[in-house]
Amino acid sequence: MKPFSGLIRVSMATLASGNYHCPASTAMKARLLEPVVPPPRKPDRLEDFALGPFMAALDQADFPFLEVRRGRPMHDGLRAWTEHALTMYRRAFPAGAESGLEPVYAPWTRTVELRDPDHRSARRYEITAWGRRLASPDNRIRELRLPVYRISRLKNSAERSVAALVAATGSPGPLPEHVRVLQFGLLDGQVEPLFSGSPQDAQMLFDEHGRSGLEKAVDNNDYRPGSACVTCKYTAACPALPRAPGLLGITDRTQPRRTWSPSNGRAYRACPARDHLRRLNLPKDHRIDHSASADRGRAIHHFLADRHRVPAAPSCDPAVPEQWNAVDFVLPENERLLGARLLRQHAAVCPLLHARTGSAKVEPTLTFHDENADVFVITTPDLLYLDGDSWVWREVKTRSRDCRRTVDLLEDNPQLSLAILLLARGELGGSRTRSRVELEILHPDGVDLEILDPFTMSVQVTARQVLEDHLREWHADRDYAPRPGIECGRCEVARWCSAASTSGAET
Ligand code: SF4
Ligand code: SF4
Structure with missing residues (x-):
């Protein structure tokens, strides 16, 4: 591993838990550790982040000065989902009815600089939150909108507190007097307020619910092999990842990981x-x-x-x-x-x-x-x-x-x-x-x-x-083409599949 730079960067994602996350990988990522031998870069041909095209489309609409970004091609199903998500977003937040708020381009980052390195050898901490940022023209109000698939899965207190802290105290820009954090469901267009208060309220919420969770996450060295390994930078040196070369009987490392x-x-x-x-x-x-x-x-x-x-x-x-x-x-x-x-x-x-x-x-x-x-x-x-x-x-x-x-x-x-x-x-x-x-x-x-x-x-x-x-x-396979047939009637993702309509699937 290359030497630690002294910067620790965390976000709401740092607090994620469950089988799809590896605490050790999350902690190393927060410390921005770089392996000496990076994993091969072999991205899939198709876009594989389901919220990526949705966010890119909103960026394009909100910030016309941006160059049009040519991302990876989308699977038809992802395109259908993205169009649906954009429709739901615009229904929840109609253009021109933004309660006087304007989109903010630069991400907000809460930064803490230390005069001397702390017990982690860190000199600087950064906290970020991913979502749609808005502010009033006089900068007295900020709003952070967090996209989720379904509103039924509410963010927990620690996640809410991190989002509120970043919106309340993040740079650049003048700091606000009032902050709102809300979650919007891309599937059903519902909106759920998560926080509304002053920067002081946000700081208190973070001190109570967010700080210890982030500290634990940054110090966690529990390896949990699983889905997280596929995007992990540290596989080559991982002491916990079982290797089984030849298990599948395929010898071809050229395809995406x-x-x-x-x-x-x-x-x-x-x-x-x-x-x-x-x-x-x-x-x-x-x-x-x-x-x-x-x-x-x-x-x-x-x-x-x-x-x-x-x-x-x-x-x-x-x-x-x-x-x-x-x-x-x-x-x-x-x-x-x-x-x-x-x-x-x-x-x-x-x-x-x-x-x-x-x-x-x-x-x-x-x-x-x-x-x-x-x-x-x-x-x-x-x-x-x-x-x-x-x-x-x-x-x-x-x-x-x-x-x-x-x-x-x-x-x-x-x-x-x-x-x-x-x-x-x-x-x-x-x-x-x-x-x-x-x-x-x-x-x-x-x-x-x-x-x-x-x-x-x-x-x-x-x-x-x-x-x-x-x-x-x-x-x-790099295209994942639909194969309509009898399975369409039992397909749980038929709603997003344009081929389903010709195959008798329920929509
Ligand atoms: S390779 Fe897997 S188990 Fe090892 S650190 Fe990365 S995610 Fe965790
Ligand atoms: S099973 Fe049918 S509906 Fe489902 S993805 Fe395939 S073609 Fe589309």
């Missing part, structure tokens, strides 16, 4: 555009994404995960409470009853019957960098556990009707195929003696437990073939 998961594989196979639009995180159709059967499946996984997560939990018994589904999963009566019936079958094959006490890892995120393909493979087994010294990979599936056995379990199942190859390569460690992949299939009249041996050559060959079928075309 990307992530891949079995669910990407399934989505891409159904339709390349669908996978791309899901990766952009465009808002999904709630009716499809949360159909009763999909939510019942999620609720069952959630129930089992909660039971297995209890430290030193005994194996599950068949008693399932009537109201078994957690409050997050509101199910129709028939799905709730079916779910209870399926869950009762689980006890006979509960993995904790064989697991070494305390060894169960519930829904762990596994990430491997296949350097030969320059792809970060991310997968989440339902459960990993040790049988003796051997890792066992358990997946659970549910069926609402009696089980019909599949001729070949691996066929069309990239999750199981990936599990086979990871265990066969010894990527999880442990002894190979009892290492296996288990597929538990719950159905109304019973349960099947299918066992796959990762060390049987024919199983490995099939697994490799299945992965190749799911990966090879995607790996070379």
Whole structure:
């Protein structure tokens, strides 16, 4: 790593948490650390920041003196989303009715200069906030508008306080007497006020809610391999990133650095555009994404995960409470009853019957960098556990009707195929003696437990073939063209797809 310059730059994004963030990477980024060997620059051909074109279009409209910026081409779906977002924004904030406010071009930055380096060796701190900036002509009022997909996801207190502080005390420009921060939902055009007050109020809010959160984030050195790795500058020197060269069977580092998961594989196979639009995180159709059967499946996984997560939990018994589904999963009566019936079958094959006490890892995120393909493979087994010294990979599936056995379990199942190859390569460690992949299939009249041996050559060959079928075309693809067909009716991003109208998808 190159030497630290003494500047620490943070923003609302520094406070982000959850599986999509790596605290160590965020902290190094805040310190503006530069690796000696930077990662290769291989951007995707298409724009991959879903809010980028929206912000660029508003910049162009608000600041006509700017040169027209030629960004990366947009996928049709992103173009549709951007047009929708602009319409919603203009509906929420009609031109000429800006409450006397004018757009502000220069980003606001709150800066703190130190006379001597502090305990982090920092001499200067900068805090920024990303959004649309406006001010009254006399500069007495400032407003910061934060774009989000849906208004239902409100910023937390720490994020609000950072936004308010930057709007209240950020340079350049005369400081205001009054500040407003609001959040606007690009999907529905709703506006939600987050803060309104004086610079003193903003400072107090920051002191109470923002400061400690930012300090913790800057000092956090917890590595969390996952989606964040794909844009991380520090991969070459990362001590926590597992490498698995050759895992995917593709040798081609010329394509953009990307992530891949079995669910990407399934989505891409159904339709390349669908996978791309899901990766952009465009808002999904709630009716499809949360159909009763999909939510019942999620609720069952959630129930089992909660039971297995209890430290030193005994194996599950068949008693399932009537109201078994957690409050997050509101199910129709028939799905709730079916779910209870399926869950009762689980006890006979509960993995904790064989697991070494305390060894169960519930829904762990596994990430491997296949350097030969320059792809970060991310997968989440339902459960990993040790049988003796051997890792066992358990997946659970549910069926609402009696089980019909599949001729070949691996066929069309990239999750199981990936599990086979990871265990066969010894990527999880442990002894190979009892290492296996288990597929538990719950159905109304019973349960099947299918066992796959990762060390049987024919199983490995099939697994490799299945992965190749799911990966090879995607790996070379730079366009993600729509493939209209029967899947359109089940497509959660059909709303943004111009091809959907010719394919009978609901919009
Ligand atoms: S490579 Fe991944 S785990 Fe390592 S610092 Fe970067 S984001 Fe974190
Ligand atoms: S609507 Fe059809 S063509 Fe469009 S992304 Fe979805 S599956 Fe693909």
